[in-house]
Amino acid sequence: MVLTIDVGNTRIKAAVFEGDSVLGKFVFEKNQLEKKIKNILEKFQNCSDLVVASVGNVEKQSFLTFEKQLNIHFLTHENAFPFVNKYATPKTLGIDRMVLAAGAVLQFPKQNRLVIDAGTCVTYDFIDESDHYLGGAISPGLQLRYETLHNFTAKLPLLELEVPESYIGNSTAQSIHSGIVNGFVYEIDGFIDEYRRNFSNFIIILTGGDTDFLAKRLKNTIFANSNFLLESLNQIFQYKIDND
Incomplete structure (x- = not known):
């Protein structure tokens, strides 16, 4: 399972995927980030990877708190894109x-x-x-x-x-x-x-x-x-x- 997180200018959106199927969707405020990720991982215990795209002001450390549970991927301009x-x-x-x-x-x-x-x-x-x-x-x-x-x-x-x-x-x-x-x-x-x-x-x-x-x-x-x-x-x- 993969947990995807979109940190926007206003709120954070997240979803859990297994293959192409969406198992759960979430929307929350930035100050709830760590608590909400913890709740998601308790519900979806087979999550192995976290993929993050961020344009909002959220510290990477908030995600790195979970690096013992997940492989964490921060998308940057250095990643390979299909265009x-x-x-x-x-x-x-x-x-x-x-x-x-x-x-x-x-x-x-x-x-x-x-x-x-x-x-x-x-x-x-x-x-x-x-x-x-x-x-x-x-x-x-x-x-x-x-x-x-x-x-x-x-x-x-x-x-x-x-x-x-x-x-x-x-x-x-x-x-x-x-x-x-x-x-x-x-x-x-x-x-x-x-x-x-x-x-x-x-x-x-x-x-x-x-x-x-x-x-x-x-x-x-x-x-x-x-x-x-x-x-x-x-x-x-x-x-x-x-x-x-």
Whole structure:
């Protein structure tokens, strides 16, 4: 069994795999890390490997506490990935984006792929059918847009995510919801349309915390999987074993 852990900007996600089957999924706060790993290992006592991808601020020592129980693998830029990295600044490419790109290559071979990860930030990552990672885009996620409007203005309130009643907001609150939610959806659909104009044999993979919310609202056909990063971590681990 393999325990995969994704340390994000906001929360930690984890999953236990046996082969390609998911045996358990978990979401928790960073200050719960060691306690939650201990609980997971008590439940899944046959776990032999821990695979970690981290963009959040968590000390490695928190994981190394379990090195007597598990083989621990920290993914870095030095690992082998199943694509050619054409990013102009490859060392600055987030490890989470590299994992998503790898998962897209391994799950959807010989296609053009756009991976959209809608979390704290929304990232767009494009890997062509020749397995060349070409780059993408980064913009604020939904919650960050609400917080930014509130934090950088004098009077706009901090609101919780809500589906706007109309694209014409008839109050300040409804105007904020319309601008943020509709603007976010239009942005993603706009990016997808642009890629579709330039590439054929194309698949769009939507993942991240806002997957379910967005999947119902995008006009484009997508493959939606909120656990794609965790699954990709498991696939990279298998890829590493096969290519060592």
